[in-house]
Amino acid sequence: MLVAVGIGPGDPELLTLKAVRLIEDADAVFVPGNVAKDIISPFRKDPVALSFPMTDDQEYIKECMEKNAEIIAPFARRGLAVFCILGDPNFYGTFGRLCEIIDKKYPEIEYETVPGISSITAFASASGVSVNGGITITDGSDVNSRIMLKIRNPKETAESLKSEGYNEFVLAEKMYMKDQKIYKNEELPENSAYFSVMFARIK
Incomplete structure (x- = not known):
């Protein structure tokens, strides 16, 4: 089983109780870099850092995703593998693209997500902004x-x-x-x- 866990915007105290339990109980924990590694450090000292490049080179991104899936797969097959993602795993995260690779190459692996505090709700608290009424959220692409x-x-x-x-x-x-x-x-x-x-x- 592979579980993607949202670890919030940066403060380890903003992790959910469920996130902490899964991180502590997992057979293996994976993180997308040192920022995530630092956030979960109070709860886990041996995470494996994976490379998720910030680039527009789609071929290179796909290549990295395939390598990461290959690293995660053996642990997810025989036990609990946890993949930590800043914010929320389903809100502008990389987990969806990783799952596309897993579905094709490792269809026997089941996966699910655990929500975390996203940058949107974290922004409202950090800045003291009270959000009401209709809003538009975009990463710069068309709103669909x-x-x-x-x-x-x-x-x-x-x-x-x-x-x-x-x-x-x-x-x-x-x-x-x-x-x-x-x-x-x-x-x-x-x-x-x-x-x-x-x-x-x-x-």
């Missing part, structure tokens, strides 16, 4: 996704967004609570709970 909170009529909302070109929809209801439910596309219900988040994307 929306995240909407407190959606009470997801099916109707999805139908409206289809006219704007959106064609992929996911609804998360009561996340990480005992009644959590995840709906995708045609599964979307007519109504949902107050604690709901809806994701829409143009694919």
Whole structure:
């Protein structure tokens, strides 16, 4: 099993209890460089640092991803391998690209993610900014996704967004609570709970 663990924006005290437990219990821990290594140092002294280059050279990035997957695979096959990622592993992280390689070369390896404090929410606290209303978050590329909170009529909302070109929809209801439910596309219900988040994307 391979678990990608979000380790937050930089302060070791901002790791979740679950993140710390997994880091301490893992058979092997991998980090994408010295910054992540320093963040988890209070909890683990033997992480393996992997190379994830900051470059626009897509071929070189793919080559590094394949090498990293090859290093991680033996540990993930026989035990628990933890890959630590700054912020949140699913929020502008490298884990998705690594999983594409694993799916192709090591389909027998199961993986999952554990959320961490992302740079977006960390920014709000660090700067004292209170975020309300609609916002746009981008890494400089075209905006093709929306995240909407407190959606009470997801099916109707999805139908409206289809006219704007959106064609992929996911609804998360009561996340990480005992009644959590995840709906995708045609599964979307007519109504949902107050604690709901809806994701829409143009694919």
